[in-house]
Every structure is written in C-alpha cells, then in structure tokens.
Amino acid sequence: MKLRPFVLATALATFGFAVAQAQTTAPITVKLIGFNDYHGNLQTPGTFGVNTTIPAAQRPPVGGAEFLAAYVARLKAQNPLNAVVGAGDFIGASPLISALFFDEPAVETLNRIGLEFNAVGNHEFDKGSAELRRLQNGGCKLTNGLPDPNSCKGLGSGAPGTFDGAKFKWLSANVFETATGRTLLPAYGIKSFNGVKVAFIGMTLKDTPRVVTPTGVAGLDFRDEADTVNALVPRLRAQGIESIVVLVHQGGFQTSPNVGDINGCDGDLKNSNGTDSDIGAIVKRLDNAVDLVISGHTHAAYNCSANTVDVRNVAGVVTSTPRPTGLANKAGRLVPVTSASAFGRLLTDIDLSIDPVTRNVIAVNAINRLVDRTDAGIVAAIETDPSVRNIVAGYSALVSPLAAQVIGSITAPLPNLGNAAGEMPAGSLIADAQLQATQPAALGGAVAAFMNPGGVRNPGFAPAAAVYPYNVTYGDAFTVQPFGNSLVTLTLTAQQIKNLLEQQFVGCLGQTTQRILQISNGLKYTYSASAPACAKVTDITLTPTDLTVVPPVVTGAPEPVVSAGVVLNPTRSYRVTVNNFLATGGDGFSVLLGGLNPLGGAQDIDALVAYLAGGYKAPNPPYDQSLPVLNVPRITRLP
C-alpha cells in the first residue's frame, strides 16, 4: 500500500535521471465512473436535489438511460484512461418498462451506457442464478420451453429477435456454487491503463439469502465480504496488481447532524448508536491493499473521501465545510467509500492517481454528480446521438397492452409469398383494408387500392405454430406493417393506371426491379410475362365493389379499362389509394407522382385494424380469402 508519496520518482530525479525518464514515471490519472442500484430505470425516476435544503420546486429532473449514457460519454471524453463500474442491483425491482421484458432493456441500455464491471447485488438473484447467467450471456427467455413473447425484443441488441446479453461483466467474488465450489461469476475484472493494471473485485452482501426468495439463491453460498477481498489480494498482487477497487453491494446511511448532501459523509456513516454501519464494518476489516470502495444497496448518496463536505442548515443558513474523510480499514487508514443514490440519479466521478512505477494508487478524487436532465450540453449530445433514447422509446411503445389485443380472425395462413403472378394473400388483404378505409366520399372516394409488395413484411399473417382459425393480434399486424405509412388517395387517369401497372416490370419507365403491386377487390388485370417492357398489361377490369360492408357487395357492372392492351378511355379518371411511400414515387413508381388531388388518410395499420375488427372479429365469421366474393386471384400472368 498506498497513498505513498512519490518517493521513488523524487529519488530518481534527485540522482539526475533524464527528464524524459522522469516523465514516464509521472503519475497517471484514471477516471472511474461509478453508480449503483440502477434497477432498470430506463426512464427518469423524477426530481432530485443535492441535499434536503433544496426546495422541491428547485430540484431538477434526473436520470434516464439516455442521460446516463450522455453524462458517461462526457466524463469519458475528459480522459481516455477510464472505466465504468457498478455496485449492483442494476436489475430487479424494476419498473414495467424493464420488468415486462425480463430486464433485458436494463442490460441493453447498460451496454450502451458503457458499463464494464458490475458487482452482483441481491436483486440480481431475484429470478435465480440461471436467469442471471442468461442476462450475462444472452439468449431468449424460455417460458414452458418456448421463447417468451416478451423476450428478445432486441431493441438494444444486434438484431430483432435476439438478446445479446451483458457486454459488461457481472462479478461475484463472494458467491460460490455449492456444487462446484467455484464462484458463480468471475470474482474480479482487470483493466490495464498505460500498462498499469487495476483490479475491480465485485461482491454482494453476504446476507443476500435473507433478503431474496430462497429459490433465487438455491445452490449458492454467500461468503463474508472482507474475508473474500483479503483472500484475493495476494492473488492480485501475484499478477503485479497494486491498484484495487472494491465494488460491493452493501452500504450505509448518512446520519446526523447534517442535511444528507450527496457529497457528505455525515456521522461517518455510523449508526445512530455509534456502531459501525454495514459498509463501515466491512471496510474496517479490509486489507490495506484496497484503494477505493464503491458501494450501494442502501440507495443513499454519500462521498466519504478527500472531497467530503459537511453541509448544514442552521436557522435557514446553509453552510458547506470541507472535511476530508474516509472509512478506516484494518490498518486504520481512511479508505474512500462512495455511493451514488439509486435509479441513475447520480454518477460518482472518480479520478485515481496511480504511480506507474509502484502501480499504487496515490490519490483518489471523488465527486458525486447529479444526472441533471436540464443540462443543455447533455440535451444537445442526446440530440446528436439519440440511439439510447430510441431504445427507451421503443420499449416504452412495446409496453403497451395493445400488442396482445385480437383484431380479427383468419381461416388460413395469409403469407407474403407471391404466386406465379406475384399476388400475395397478405397483400390482397392489405389492399382491401386500404380501399375500405378510403372508400367513403369524405375519406377519399377511392375505387381501387395498390400496395407495394415490399411493404408486406415477413411472415405475412402466417405466424409459425398458428392454429386456424387464428386470432390475429395487433402485434401480428404490426409485424406485417411496421412502417407507419399513411394512406393517400389520388386521382389517376385510365392511362396512368395502365402506366402504373406497366411500371411494375423491369425496363419500363425506369423501373429496375420487378415489383408486383398488390391490388384491391374489384380490380383485375392480365399481363404477359414475355411481352416487351411497357406493353405487358393486356386487360384491366374494374368492378365497383363496396368493401365497407361485410361481405363485400358488387355495386355496378364490370368496367373494362384496358382491352387487348388498348386503354379504352385514356382520360377517364379514378380515385385510387396508395401509401405515402408510393405516392412520392417510392419503389420507382414515378407514375404516381402525376396523381392529382391527393387526400391524406389513416395510417396503413389503422386501416387494417378497422377492416379486420369491423368485419372479421368474433362474433363475425373469420376472414376467408377463398370465398368467391373476395375475388382472389386478381392478377393473371400469361406466358
């Protein structure tokens, strides 16, 4: 140990070593960013003041994953030699936004925040050690042997349908598997800074079994915290490590007479009867090799270090007095001990000065800082990189109970696989829904709808393992139509409709990929695959059909629009509905840019919900595309 002056460096300088040599022995500074008891608080837990003298109205909103990420990024930018560490309870007892998804959102946001090492806390064991291992290693949660629908949303993982697991390491130096005698998870982590290794030992309170359900800790043995650390010290030193940080999920409380400032250490964390707090009792038995203790569990904020301040309120006058302190270790030396409240309200910003020759920590400079959501620089940084905010927003949307609501029933799978002509069962349903939504005069007065095939996503309305008749949920529908496109009803001439259908094929009007549009009930056409570009469509017929009633009703005689490749009345106009992607020329359908009198409408998924829920939800019979009134197939492909 520790806090030794620069004896060696000074001595070397005294004996005339070169300046360059002296520079290499100058202390290095490593920035540690610590926090604890995140408890899956992706969203702000509310307001928080630096102490109890701050009136409620003046306490800023704090926390939230995107703000934590931005503050961590700001601190890391101050020093490339850094590490982000935690003192446990980062999952469990978490809000709905994390708990509903088995705390995968907590892990994914912590990955993005940049957490590297984290002690296990008691709440890490709420769901048992196997689940903790899953969160560490990744993979989907199984319920009754099957992937749980609320697992592997993957908003912060590599891909939808996956869960990467924690990119940080959970550490459990004092948690042993009784079957193997090994620690459940690694005891410590090591990070090297300019060749100097710093060890981080992670632990939970030995009393974890008393505060966790028995099934959560079955087969595990929780050992004494100080004994565990002291036993590891020789092993670490044997690896040339002299800088040792303990991350422990155990803590204390500030006591009288001050105001509980986030950088206070009131009463040196002793209990009101003068006995040592839980954390104090641990530190008191720690080997002198330990340089810093980052603690948690009590949700209290304290900073028992060289930067401790006593903040007092005497008759309304608030004073702040520095009082360098720490908690005494086995040798009587004061060791810095910190805790950053809970729920991502605070970060502890710690600079370790390390002698690169002795590899010892020679100074610790710790400050608790609010994760203040009103900081303009941080807000701007989030605007620049909204990735974490987007993850939070995504999970916030997924929390909605809407996803499981049934919107209608279908008698058979409706996949997004096209037949030989390119017609998809799912596409026909979607086109019908869009026509129904825009058929009333006030909503567009449409007579036909066209849907781009690329917008009908996998797997269509054919979930794996579905049993038919199948109740289609909003979640199913959202999977097929996730883009949030809105409907646009346009006026096209007969010639434009012909041109639109010709533009489906490569080589016509600049089209580079064949894209067969999905068409609504009442419209039928024939094309010749071998005909030249722009001359493939031979016949188009439009039969007026009212889709606002179930089953649909034909309301007029079939009208030939194109016959033998000839547009019969080129200037006759029709109201047709497409989505806004197509309306702006998407997928190369530039013909639609010539549409007139556009009228915006509902979102595509709204139309789908209305169509199914209005006509094909129990007690109504399910949607059966084989019924003749639905006129499928609608597209005929000739050689």
Added chain:
Amino acid sequence: MIDPRVADDPAMQERAAILRGAEAAQARGESAQAVIDFDRAALMLHAADTEMGLVRAYLQAGEYRRALSFAAHTAGAHLDSAPASALYVWLLRVGGQGAFAQRLLDAARARAPADAVLGEVATEFRKPSPVAHGVLLETPHRMAPHDTGAPGQPVPSAASRVVSGAVLIDRGRRALVPLASLPADGAEPLWLRNGLGRTTSARLDPAGQPPAALGVAVLLLAAPLEPPQGQALAARDPFAGSSGFVVAYAATGRADAAWPWLHQGFFGGHEGQTGLRRLGIEVPAGLKGAAVFDAAGRLAGITLPGASNRMLPVSLWKAWAGASDEIALAPASPMPADEACERALRVSLQLIAGR
C-alpha cells in the same frame, strides 16, 4: 434490506410522528408537503410504509409515472410487504396493464396467501371495474385519492353519489357531461372531482349549452381544476382502427374519490349518418361520460350513455369546448399509456350529485 436504524427508538418515534404529519398533509391535499415529510421519514428508515406513502404522494401530485415506477421498486424491494405489492398491481391496472398486474398479483398471493389486502385486490380484480373499499382504503397502501375540496366550498354531502363521468375542457374552467346524467329537476347541487381527488362545485353553464341532440351539457366550475400541461383537443376525429384510450370511473353508487381505469384499444367507425362513432375500444359497463383520447393523447371525445359503446367525437362539440382550448394540428407521436393515464387523471372527472 434490514435497516439497523430500526433499533433506534427515539429516532423511530420521531419518524412515526413525521409519517403521521405526512398522512395528514396528504389528506388535506398538500401533496408537496407530504412528499417532503415522507422523504424525511425515508431518510430515517428504509421501510415499505414510507415508500408507499411516497408513491401515493407522487400520485396525488399528478405524477402517475413517477408513482408507478417507485411502486415497482417498493414492491420488488419489500417482498415481505404484501400491501406494497397490492398497491403496485392496483396502479398497474389503473394504467391499463391488467395482464401484467394479474401476473404479479398471482405471484404476490403465492408468497402471502392469507394477506387480506391482496385477497381483496384479487376479489376486485375479478370485476370488470374494481372498486377500492374497506381494507383497500387503509394507509399506507390506500388505493384511492383523498377527497380534497376547493377552499371555502361546501363538500359533497354524505348522501351524494357519483352519477356519471365528465370531461374537463376549456383549460379547467368547464366540463362536458352526458345530459342524461344530470338530475331531472336541476335542483340538486353538483360537484366535479378529478382523479387526484380535487373537488369543486359546478353548475350548468349559463353562457350557453350545446344542442340537446348531442346528448351532452356544459358545466361551469366554481373553481377551475388544473388541466394537464399542454392539453389539446384532437384536430380531427380519430380514424377507424387507430388506437386510443378511454379513462373511465367505476360505478359505485357512492361518492368516494377514486382513480379511474384506463382502457386502450382501437376506435370503431361512424355510426350511420349521426356523426356519432362506435367507440370500438372495449370498456366494461360503468359510468359514461368518460374521456376519450386519441393515440397521441389528445382529447378526442366523450363516451355516451346507452346500451352500445358510443362516443361523441370532438368534431361535434369542440365549438363548446372553449376558444382557449388549443387544437393540435401537427401530427404527434403516439403517447405511451402511462403518460396518457397521468394526463387523464386531471381530465377525466366524476360528476357528483347531492341529495
């Protein structure tokens, strides 16, 4: 967590006194003071009763999301406190998260099968619209706001009862109510109360009423109720199939303050040529006059009495909503259900009639 400070008798006596003060402030509707007092008590001991008090104080201050988040932690961190779990699942269901609430309730009952609070919650959860009464109204878990009247106003009498829902409009100065819910003779005193327990007397607005054919009336509040910040009317009626929220109170036949229940679903289409809409969103039978919000949390309608679930969309009554109500023109992002619930606590009202 086992807090060693529990053995400090003088400190615990002081804490108990602070908690009593906090509950008294809460009952007076002084939520800010209640939060301060509960915070002080929380600094003295890590305990479920204090945290439940904080949850309720946040909620009575209108911070549903903060309350829900903290209730989640309180329940998770105090598994030995069945009422903490009960309060959390109740709040989850208030916000429309019934399935998850039931899952947690089942787990809590497995841990504490004989607990009276959990048992009563389970009984109520089997009903379409649960009602807090008896043991559910005891502190520290009390599952309803305190009834806090406007200064100087007569409070609803013991014989009064909630007769309908109502919708706060005109920046808190007026309210829309189903015409059929008003006492026929017009002689009974009326009060309106929001989901935070704030109550004020009200009367038919002498400045004018919508056509009777619309089936709604406008009440003028004796003391305005604070609307949610940025509350806006939907610029147009929601499209059929789009999602939205209905926030409705349970029918109890009494006059107790209560939290309303949020229901989320999909709007139905037009009903003939009347301009009325099929509500679409499935709402259990209960009080009509519930506030209807579109997916972005903008006020979009009021539910109407009758056998079928119908709503009077905003397009038919916005002329009576007050010129000062902002109309949202810009497209808006979908609002999460918890945020919608937080706003609705101030917009969805109980109409109370005296006897």
